[in-house]
Amino acid sequence: MRRSVLLCETLRDDPAEADVPNHKLLVRGCFIRQLSSGIYSLLPLGTRVAAKIEQVLREEMDAIGGQELIMPVVQPAEIWQQSGRWYDIGDDLLRLKDRAEHDLVLAMTHEEVITSLIGYNVHSYRQLPVMLYQIQTKFRDEPRPRAGAIRLREFTMKDAYSAHVTQEDLDRYYPDVYQAYFNIFRRCGLDVMSVDSDVGMMGGTMAHEFMSLTPVGEDTLVLCDACGLSANRQIATFRKNIVDGGEPRPLEEVATPDTKTIADLAVLLDIPETSTAKATFFMGDSGLIFAVVRGDMEVNETKLVNATKTTALRPATEGELREYGIVGGYASPIGVSGVQVVVDDLVAESTNLVAGANKEGYHLYNVNYGRDYEADIVADIASAYEGAPCPQCGAPVRLERAIEVGNIFKLGTKYAAALKAQYRDEAGELHPMVMGCYGIGVERLMAAIVEASHDEDGMIWPVSMAPYHVYLVVLNQNDETVMQAAEQLYADLGAAGITVLFDDRNESPGVKFTDADLLGMPLRITVSRRTLKNEAVELKLRTDKDFELVPLAEAVKQAQAQIDALQAAIDARVVEETFVVSDG
């Protein structure tokens, strides 16, 4: 491709709306263009990267028996009503009406359609298992798209679904997908780790997320360097060390004016935060939830959702607290009624904690669970924190931010039962199929690659993902000999199967070199009067500082060798993974 005709006008300045590297670079390099919040066009260069990603996805999905199909984006409300998600999912699901006033949705995922499809086409155990996938548009009306292509409203997803006769068969198949996922990311040149994850509103029994570590990530991981534990913070457990508070002593009221935070309280009473209990309030499906954790910890909302079996949770407002007779800043689990009290297991086992008195300006010494108050639920609802003891080995854990680039779920029979995806067994009995689902966001993966692979000058594409292998720079274009040599090399490289972006624009050297760095093709070749004086061209890896002069006659061969070496390095990273079922 000639740069002179490519739709690619690079930007000198960072776009005002971008503040993370993938966003700045993809926009500056003309890979993507924003149309609206969270809605982007993929420009020619971005489309080429997406195509590379999709090719890898197809190969790896096909390798584990996947069959590609395409399902509709616009779907009737009925199937979403049947699965229940029409009612369970909020505004993320974009709803619309057609001319006949029929309710429709824009698909945010395809469990409903695939399940009804499989139910229609599969009748017998003889036809199972089956693995189907598509690479197709999703729309999610996210409340807050962010970070360039990391969180989009409209995006491309590879979503795959498998259906099985039994849970055991799904369990056997699941590790194959797990391995395929590692292969995919590694072939895309991205380092990922898998973590156990929450099954969320998808339901199901087991889930893994594939995470790329980066400060711009939206998830927090809990990692243990000592034993290798990795989990999403949403579900990560940790060892809780009880601070011995001694034998229960009598309750004692203490005046604590203007002391609404745990930090203030600890200072005022000269006690460690570990000797306090902290109350936090959420509104769930059925009213107010009063959550108690030790003062030095934070409530983990995912754990709280799971413990209370609610579907939605949000912090309660001051007004709601007043309605329930709770005094903000001085709330106490003692004597509250009409609310669901959830107490962290550590608090339940601790003695003589300081808690609110439910009276403006007062706290209570020596609050003891069981004696002074009861809970509706005692469970682990505390969030793992930096330095918390690892649940497996006790070493201090570390928190890291990460982007979730893919996930795999064991769905179970939730959708198959609701949408009648049933098969007949040998005895002629009907059973719901056991399903799994597996997703990867294409644009997010592209963004994650840029986050993981760039420098101050621009993107650095892994050879397997680069829009073109070579950025060919020609200088001194007014010199016919130079131009002829460059044209010949462009043709020869192409004939050898090497993809080339040929910068044939009448631009100064600085412009071309700067663009070459920004666009990040793995290999740069420069042809100029100077290099031709030695019958040579310059070869430079994007990752290297310096170039190498190679004879013009060997340029194609050398370029090919460099590309092969880069590809071999990527291939070498595709190795077998051990699938370990952890207890999460």
Add this chain to the structure above:
RNA sequence: CGGGGCGUGGCUCAGCCUGGUAGAGCGCAGCGUUCGGGACGCUGAGGCCGGCGGUUCAAAUCCGCCCGCCCCGACCA
């Protein structure tokens, strides 16, 4: 949805406080000179100053409402 910021040519921004006929750099078009890390000169095109309403002799500028975009939080299969 709560908090904050922003909206002026394709891009980055100044001008707004203190109202008086819209600016810079980059980019774009033409000509010429250049030609190894975002070259230079000359000429030129391009703007309902996000929208609507108000105040005023006069609004990019002041006031009100609305819309859009970004960030933090809430939320997120």
